[in-house]
Amino acid sequence: MIIHRHVRANMEDVKSAADGGNDDHQLNCYGIVFPENCDTYYGPHSVECLTTIWKSKGCLVEGSKAPVKLNTAEKEALDLLNVNKVLDTFELVQVEAHGGDKDKGLECYGIVYPENCDSYHGPHSIECLITIWEEVDCKVKGYRFPGNLTTTETDALSSLNLTYVCIIKMVSFLYV
Template identity: 80%
Template sequence: MEDVKSAADGGNDDHQLNCYGLAFPENCSTYYGPHSVECLTTIWELKGCLSEGTKAPVKLTTIEKDITNLLNVEEVLDNFETVRIEADGGDKDKGLECYGIGLYS
């Protein structure tokens, strides 16, 4: 089992599926934080948000990054998807966070 976990943490997609239930997104090297800005940006864009968004990973404060680092990859995926869904549902604040523009005035 330790070999499977080591292989998963080493980047093996099949072992990531076996160990964690999902293959890590590109630029993500661990299931648990801390997560690199590159990893978070990949997930952010994968979920449909833009770099112009006020909560894009490169724009997070140190405290926000620390909070994100407490999440595992799956929780980050879910969190970023929720931001996009709420933005698309008409939430003005989430629209700014995800897209950087107020889509719903």
């Protein structure tokens, strides 16, 4: 019985140290070091903690479901999850967005993918680049029309995230 109490007390000490911020004990107790700004494994989670996780998964604060933009019910739902589940939930949003889900693209990146575009980060197809070109009302005869670019220029453009591609096309529209 004394050994049982000693083992239990040791485990409680490990958990207490983990909850107190000790990285080694967090690994021992929860199998994870808490992300920056996260003080506990179980909720409630601060907006700062959720934002750290959100950004670590590649989503942007411009996303419609960024932690600072959540309504009370959405925030409370996340507070019911442990840190690992929050990590998984946010990763799924990013994976689905990166897979071309336009709704998840809006949630994660704050942008609705243009037609023919199925990824925020690229590479973007020539059809995607042409769609963006046409959305800013540029013409096929334009010198910077994606179909007129060199392979090097197209590759460079297609590897940018959609926000930058749209900005570059807008600048091209205004200054070419």
